[in-house]
Amino acid sequence: MRCLRKHFSRKYLREEVLPTPFCPGCFNGVVMNAMFKAFEELGVERLKGYVFVSGIGCSSWIPSPHIKADTIHTLHGRAVAVATGVKLAKPNLNVIVIGGDGDLAAIGFNHLVHAARRNMDLLVILVNNLVYGMTRGQASPTTPEGMRTVTTPYGAYEPVMDVAELIARTNANYVARWCVVNFNQLKNSIKEALSKYSRGFRFIEVIAPCITYVVRYEGKTPGQKIKELMKVCRPNTETPYGRIGILKAEDKPGYLDRYFEYVKRATEGDKGE
Amino acid sequence: MRVEFLSGNEAVAKAALDSGLKFYAGYPITPSSEVMHYLARELPKNGGMFIQSEDELAAINMVVGAALAGVKSMTATSGPGFSLMQEGLGYAVMVEAPIVVVNVMRAGPGTGQATKAAQGDVMQARWGRHGDQVVVVLAPSSPQEAYDLTVKAFEIAWGLRVPVVVLSDEFVGHGREVVEMPDKVKEPEPGWGSEDYSKPPFGSDDPRKPPPLPPLGEGYDLLITGSTHDEWGYRDVHSFETHFKLVKRLKEKVLGNIEKVFMYEYFGDDEADILIVAYGSMSRPARTAVRRLRATGFSAGLLKLKTLWPMNYDVLRSYVKDARVVIVPELNLGQVVYDVRIVAGNGTVVVPINKVGGGVPIYACEIVEKAQKVWGEVLEEALQP
Amino acid sequence: MSKNTHTQVQEHTVAIAGRGGQGVVLATTLLARAAFKKGLYVAQLQSYGAEVRGGAVVAYVVLSKQPIENPYPENYDLVIALHEAGVARRRNEILSSKAIIADEDLVKPIPKDNVIQVKIVKSGTPNMVALGIITAFIPAITEELRKEISKLWNAEENLRSFDTGVRIGFELLGKHTKLKDVAESLTKLVSS
Numbered sequence: 001m002r003c004l005r006k007h008f009s010r011k012y013l014r015e016e017v018l019p020t021p022f023c024p025g026c027f028n029g030v031v032m033n034a035m036f037k038a039f040e041e042l043g044v045e046r047l048k049g050y051v052f053v054s055g056i057g058c059s060s061w062i063p064s065p066h067i068k069a070d071t072i073h074t075l076h077g078r079a080v081a082v083a084t085g086v087k088l089a090k091p092n093l094n095v096i097v098i099g100g101d102g103d104l105a106a107i108g109f110n111h112l113v114h115a116a117r118r119n120m121d122l123l124v125i126l127v128n129n130l131v132y133g134m135t136r137g138q139a140s141p142t143t144p145e146g147m148r149t150v151t152t153p154y155g156a157y158e159p160v161m162d163v164a165e166l167i168a169r170t171n172a173n174y175v176a177r178w179c180v181v182n183f184n185q186l187k188n189s190i191k192e193a194l195s196k197y198s199r200g201f202r203f204i205e206v207i208a209p210c211i212t213y214v215v216r217y218e219g220k221t222p223g224q225k226i227k228e229l230m231k232v233c234r235p236n237t238e239t240p241y242g243r244i245g246i247l248k249a250e251d252k253p254g255y256l257d258r259y260f261e262y263v264k265r266a267t268e269g270d271k272g273e
Numbered sequence: 274m275r276v277e278f279l280s281g282n283e284a285v286a287k288a289a290l291d292s293g294l295k296f297y298a299g300y301p302i303t304p305s306s307e308v309m310h311y312l313a314r315e316l317p318k319n320g321g322m323f324i325q326s327e328d329e330l331a332a333i334n335m336v337v338g339a340a341l342a343g344v345k346s347m348t349a350t351s352g353p354g355f356s357l358m359q360e361g362l363g364y365a366v367m368v369e370a371p372i373v374v375v376n377v378m379r380a381g382p383g384t385g386q387a388t389k390a391a392q393g394d395v396m397q398a399r400w401g402r403h404g405d406q407v408v409v410v411l412a413p414s415s416p417q418e419a420y421d422l423t424v425k426a427f428e429i430a431w432g433l434r435v436p437v438v439v440l441s442d443e444f445v446g447h448g449r450e451v452v453e454m455p456d457k458v459k460e461p462e463p464g465w466g467s468e469d470y471s472k473p474p475f476g477s478d479d480p481r482k483p484p485p486l487p488p489l490g491e492g493y494d495l496l497i498t499g500s501t502h503d504e505w506g507y508r509d510v511h512s513f514e515t516h517f518k519l520v521k522r523l524k525e526k527v528l529g530n531i532e533k534v535f536m537y538e539y540f541g542d543d544e545a546d547i548l549i550v551a552y553g554s555m556s557r558p559a560r561t562a563v564r565r566l567r568a569t570g571f572s573a574g575l576l577k578l579k580t581l582w583p584m585n586y587d588v589l590r591s592y593v594k595d596a597r598v599v600i601v602p603e604l605n606l607g608q609v610v611y612d613v614r615i616v617a618g619n620g621t622v623v624v625p626i627n628k629v630g631g632g633v634p635i636y637a638c639e640i641v642e643k644a645q646k647v648w649g650e651v652l653e654e655a656l657q658p
Numbered sequence: 659m660s661k662n663t664h665t666q667v668q669e670h671t672v673a674i675a676g677r678g679g680q681g682v683v684l685a686t687t688l689l690a691r692a693a694f695k696k697g698l699y700v701a702q703l704q705s706y707g708a709e710v711r712g713g714a715v716v717a718y719v720v721l722s723k724q725p726i727e728n729p730y731p732e733n734y735d736l737v738i739a740l741h742e743a744g745v746a747r748r749r750n751e752i753l754s755s756k757a758i759i760a761d762e763d764l765v766k767p768i769p770k771d772n773v774i775q776v777k778i779v780k781s782g783t784p785n786m787v788a789l790g791i792i793t794a795f796i797p798a799i800t801e802e803l804r805k806e807i808s809k810l811w812n813a814e815e816n817l818r819s820f821d822t823g824v825r826i827g828f829e830l831l832g833k834h835t836k837l838k839d840v841a842e843s844l845t846k847l848v849s850s
Contacts, residue, residue, distance in 0.1 A: 014494075014496075064508070072495075074334065075364050078361070081334035082334045083338060085335035085346070089322065090342045090488075110330075111331050448703040449701070450702075451694055451700060558728050637730075
């Protein structure tokens with residue numbers, strides 16, 4: 001059967017690269033959809049002026065090559081650093097980083113936490129699938145204790161890192177954590193982070209367990225997992241993935257506001273000695 | 274013309290500003306920190322962005338981001354910091370980001386001697402990344418050349434969309450000398466001034482011509498990736514043809530312009546018997562050595578390499594072929610001497626002089642003594658029946 | 659491509675050897691800047707450890723009427739030694755130098771006839787006394803140096819020490835004929 005109307009999201013996509021390479025049932029599609037819905041509701045017709053920066057990992061393929069905008073696919077872990085360079089070089093661009101737990105919480109955590117400390121004017125979406133999904137599902141800093149992966153064949157024994165909570169403790173302006181089953185809240189958060197809270201560091205963690213290396217290994221179908229997540233991940237409650245909801249929402253001056261203040265001091269007589 | 278008394282590190286910073294630098298990211302490390310000290314003071318006042326990054330990995334990636342956004346950008350580092358930047362340099366090669374990386378060499382490996390000059394990073398600057406790639410490596414010998422070659426570095430980086438490493442050392446970086454600077458430097462233009470944004474941003478029919486670099490945010494929907502990609506940036510991590518074509522083009526883009534990139538100076542007798550091949554700080558005692566040798570009746574010459582990579586082996590060979598003795602003084606255990614050995618024929622004796630650590634230079638007298646001793650041995654051998 | 663002939667290059671070097679905290683690098687920087695303002699080509703280099711205070715320091719200035727060919731001389735025309743640590747760091751270079759004026763308290767006796775040991779460190783701020791002594795060998799840069807020193811935060815005391823140094827320098831020049839050659843070659847740099 002032929003669709004009479006194109007799906008709204010196709011205007012944000014490079015149609016020539018479809019379909020996506022994600023596994024059937026992958027939650028990356030949900031994150032993508034929530035983001036596009038947010039753009040749609042914000043009235044963004046064309047993503048000119050937006051730059052999407054990602055690293056290495058499944059979620060890094062959400063923007064590159066799919067999103068029809070300027071996209072930079074960087075090295076593993078370095079997305080936030082490249083994004084910082086882009087934002088500071090061209091402050092009028094909207095720079096969005098999308099990355100996974102390996103990318104942002106492990107190899108790139110130093111960049112993430114310092115961008116948060118600086119309240120760098122970036123929106124960072126962490127798609128937390130609990131493992132390194134692209135490379136056979138090795139354990140990551142967010143892999144739940146006891147979970148068996150190729151690098152923890154007898155069950156993960158390292159304590160888990162609560163990324164959103166850590167970032168909330170820095171100077172970041174906006175921090176939220178949602179599960180893919182909280183679709184509307186996630187969409188609204190992205191919307192908010194691009195409109196009401198449009199400056200400083202905005203961080204949204206999305207719990208999106210890897211369909212192949214988490215859900216399948218648990219012996220569940222995607223449907224069963226979604227049902228389970230809907231039960232566990234209720235907004236504003238503590239969950240095994242940490243607290244679900246908006247952890248922080250402020251509108252303090254961002255890095256650029258502060259930098260331009262600093263420049264004013266430099267040009268108005270402060271000798272810098 | 275402006276004449277100032279500057280350290281090599283200050284000269285690098287000044288040259289960058291004169292070339293239109295608008296973004297600097299860096300992490301403090303001895304002996305390169307003065308570059309960032311200078312820019313921390315000057316960039317904010319000149320409409321630029323300065324950021325002290327959390328580490329060198331961040332610094333180089335920020336610089337790549339800024340360069341892709343169309344802004345002249347640079348970072349400076351030393352020793353272990355340069356090691357950390359190798360990953361980002363490789364990425365810059367792949368996405369063809371025009372960046373300038375200054376490495377003020379100190380004695381390594383490891384933490385080594387942070388305040389002591391060395392020239393041990395030549396091979397690392399050339400080959401430090403995984404995979405096949407070519408970056409341009411320039412080696413200044415004085416604060417004056419630190420200025421001149423940094424200006425050149427921006428020109429080459431933007432002209433060819435290739436990372437350029439300015440390989441300075443502690444002697445050059447911390448030594449202060451008189452530097453003459455033009456009143457105005459022409460801001461380097463992408464592709465030496467001929468950019469057609471309708472052409473693919475990652476492909477070119479003419480291997481010598483780099484593809485255009487449209488700035489971010491102007492609606493070109495750029496697809497930039499460090500993975501193997503086709504001429505429009507679409508990732509292709511499977512096919513032989515795409516990868517081979519890409520890495521070959523990235524190499525030929527630089528080698529095809531070697532006459533623009535390879536710089537050197539010669540001082541001394543034509544077809545000298547004793548040739549000294551030197552670069553960076555150690556080319557200066559080498560020059561004194563050549564003068565002294567000539568004053569005592571020897572036929573001697575100095576080939577000073579300003580570009581260390583890519584090496585123009587034809588030029589090197591043209592000087593080495595006439596020499597009976599080639600001396601290569603280096604503040605390391607022997608690196609550029611391999612280039613000389615590649616081009617030297619059987620009749621040429623290649624002798625390295627190696628010294629590193631403690632902030633001790635190779636003195637002119639040591640070069641003279643070595644040259645005379647080896648020349649004596651060569652003569653003796655030739656006179657044997 | 660330059661093709662110079664065998665022309666003699668006239669480069670003269672003045673060094674100060676001491677210990678971190680004595681202001682050795684600052685003194686040579688001021689000397690270099692003053693000489694630069696007098697129209698000379700200068701190169702100022704130093705060797706010191708990672709530590710700010712306490713380590714050995716040797717700093718020197720190469721002076722010439724032409725662009726400096728080689729800022730790594732194997733010995734110096736004039737050395738002011740303020741501490742044994744600095745002498746130890748560059749022993750060969752210093753001991754083969756033309757004239758050495760060493761502190762009599764902090765530098766071990768050097769039994770060579772071109773070494774003169776006097777009180778330097780106890781005469782005032784060590785680096786300023788050293789600068790003063792050097793100035794006696796190149797009187798033409800005295801005014802420029804005084805200007806540079808006046809910009810320092812403790813200008814008055816520094817200038818006093820500097821003047822003490824100048825006096826010591828001229829006394830030494832009057833007493834020791836072997837210093838004359840060095841003074842002559844350095845003086846010639848600026849006067850003609």
